[in-house]
Amino acid sequence: MTTEFDLGALLAKRGAERYELHGRHLNHQLPRMLHTIGFDKVYERAEGACFWDADGNEYLDMLAGFGVMGLGRHHPVVRKALHDVLDAQLADLTRFDCQPLPGLLAEKLLAHSPHLDRVFFGNSGTEAVETALKFARRATGRARILYCDHSFHGLTTGSLSVNGEDGFRDGFGPLLPDTAVPLGDLDALARELKKGDVAALIVEPIQGKGVHEAPPGYLRAAQDLLHRHKALLIADEVQTGLGRTGDFYAYQHEDGVEPDLVCVAKALSGGYMPVGATLGKDWIFKKVYSSMDRVLVHSASFGSNAQAMAAGLAVLAVLENEQIVANARVTGELLKSRLTALVDKYELLADVRGRGLMIGIEFGRPSSLKLRSRWTMLQAARKGLFAQMVVVPLLQRHRILTQVSGDHLEVIKLIPPLIVGEREVERFVEAFTEVMDDAHSGGGLMWDFGKTLVKQAVANR
Ligand SMILES: Cc1ncc(COP(=O)(O)O)c(C=O)c1O
Structure with missing residues (x-):
């Protein structure tokens, strides 16, 4: 007897259960965390440095699957x-x-x-x-x-x-x-x-x-x-x-x-x-x-x-x-120099460092009184919340996936696929600038979200 196994049919039938299945049978904290920060997307397709959700929205990948997608997806x-x-x-x-x-x-x-x-x-x-x-x-x-x-x-x-x-x-x-x-x-x-x-x-x-x-x-x-x-x-x-x-x-x-x-x-x-x-x-x-x-x-x-x-x-x-290594060097230098130019503009931005397409963006204590009290409130609850506050709108509003570079760190790490070029650099810098503008305005959705993070951090103690 031949076994009928139809992967496409299985995914079509049960793909929508992905978060539930994960919560029930795998690490239950992952879907919990993703729901909390609104990262619980349904990505359907991927190619190069992008993936797409069910509605056809394009996302830029600045994480490369923690670095495994060096050549982008599906080379x-x-x-x-x-x-x-x-x-x-x-x-x-x-x-x-x-x-x-x-x-x-x-x-x-x-x-x-x-x-x-x-x-x-x-x-x-x-x-x-x-x-x-x-x-x-x-x-x-x-x-x-x-x-x-x-x-x-x-x-x-x-x-x-x-x-x-x-x-x-x-x-x-x-x-x-x-x-x-x-x-x-x-x-x-x-x-x-x-x-x-x-x-x-x-x-x-x-x-x-x-x-x-x-x-x-x-x-x-x-x-x-x-x-x-x-x-x-x-x-x-x-x-x-x-x-x-x-x-x-x-x-x-x-x-x-x-x-x-x-x-x-x-x-x-x-x-x-x-x-x-x-x-x-x-x-x-x-x-x-x-x-x-x-x-x-x-x-x-x-x-x-x-x-x-x-x-x-x-x-x-x-x-x-395909001169991928040289591209990582050249594109990395461009990205780093564009971001470094923002350090003087934004008081919450402390440092941009790294080499090639491995770049760290560090946030630090602002100088103005208004922002400093907000920053202190976040730091008192948990270190790393501000970086999280940046990562979330980058995905939610600008459809760019990044990560905080470690627990209790105010650093975002960019490790995109090594195939990215000027277009992706411009897309990231534009989005990041908007998020930074928002953070420095001191009001709005971003700081409201910060308050939610503070409440969660305190509740998790
Ligand atoms: C420097 C370094 N070494 C080792 C590892 C572990 O690799 P893996 O997750 O494939 O076990 C990682 C993963 O992030 C890493 O960054």
């Missing part, structure tokens, strides 16, 4: 690669042969970091980080990992042990006995290294939370210190990698930085397939896979699957052929 080259790989009906995942696609993707990836030799393919950013942590421990024979305050490296237990925010860690302990150092503080790093038990420092060259960049010279100096103490440098490029910051990897902004291990994920499969990759030096991999008995000592059932590999190869081909 035709990646789609074709996926159709092709399915149609090829490969004998994939036999687990006792060597398929060509993982080798080809590893070869292509390694070409962008010639000092590295080998790749492990997993299925997510956190898995790429877990791999790096394990490999560093095995290679050095030491246990302790150093990480930076405010870092984010994923949410599985090893990655959580190097997470710089208590909000993520609380209630999930005991975690591994890893140690935080301030980003940019070489003395703190040196003090920890002297103890002789450090396997590695893991660092995001630009932190996703708050969009803070390692100070110039830090990565190179940290690398030298680490190597002097026979410890490793791990660059977490899960968010910053594959062109996001205007170079292929963000660590490449600084001369002479050659991390021992590099974590990649998110944009590698064009947003279609879960994928992660940990790139490393030959000697490290040889310590991990030190004998034939240890061939499966670190592996993943779905790792290197053909769909993820095909998508990855297609993504790298597009990055190279």
